[in-house]
Amino acid sequence: MRRRTLLAGAAALVCAGAAGVALTGGPQFVQDALRTGGNKPEIFTGNSEGIAIRGYDPVGYFAEGKPVEGSTQYSTEWKGATWRFANAENLAAFESNPEKYAPKYGGYCAYAVSQGYTAKTEPEAWTIIDGKLYLNYSLGVKATFDSDQPGYIAQAEKNWPKVLQ
Numbered sequence: 001m002r003r004r005t006l007l008a009g010a011a012a013l014v015c016a017g018a019a020g021v022a023l024t025g026g027p028q029f030v031q032d033a034l035r036t037g038g039n040k041p042e043i044f045t046g047n048s049e050g051i052a053i054r055g056y057d058p059v060g061y062f063a064e065g066k067p068v069e070g071s072t073q074y075s076t077e078w079k080g081a082t083w084r085f086a087n088a089e090n091l092a093a094f095e096s097n098p099e100k101y102a103p104k105y106g107g108y109c110a111y112a113v114s115q116g117y118t119a120k121t122e123p124e125a126w127t128i129i130d131g132k133l134y135l136n137y138s139l140g141v142k143a144t145f146d147s148d149q150p151g152y153i154a155q156a157e158k159n160w161p162k163v164l165q
Contacts, residue, residue: 041080042164061126062133072084075091083102105156108120112137114159129153
């Protein structure tokens with residue numbers, strides 16, 4: 001199963017390259033994107049001890065229009081991850097409606113999910129589309145995602161949450 005998943009992911013990357021999609025994330029993106037093995041958690045936390053989106057405040061993207069680091073002083077648990085916030089107001093907003101503020105696809109790279117796999121994300125590679133937060137692996141991968149947002153989102157919706165298996 002693992003070998004088949006790796007081959008499918010590699011094939012997706014080759015197809016993306018053949019279609020002219022610039023995977024500007026470099027070799028590390030390919031390595032991260034092809035990692036498999038067992039079920040992945042619904043919320044991406046990477047190696048950050050269960051901290052969602054690297055400790056950045058998901059409400060900050062909406063309220064301030066930029067990535068804002070959260071504080072350990074303002075945090076909550078949701079879907080098996082710890083979410084941090086810059087202030088009490090952002091924490092309260094999230095707790096009242098976490099689905100509104102949490103990034104799509106559990107904070108995994110939106111482009112990667114559209115291609116049928118998962119990859120980590122960087123807080124600076126973000127966009128809000130139709131009131132939803134999308135994160136990407138890097139600014140280069142975000143540029144690829146931005147080149148056809150509706151198409152990549154439609155495909156990601158088909159792949160989510162199957163990519164977690």
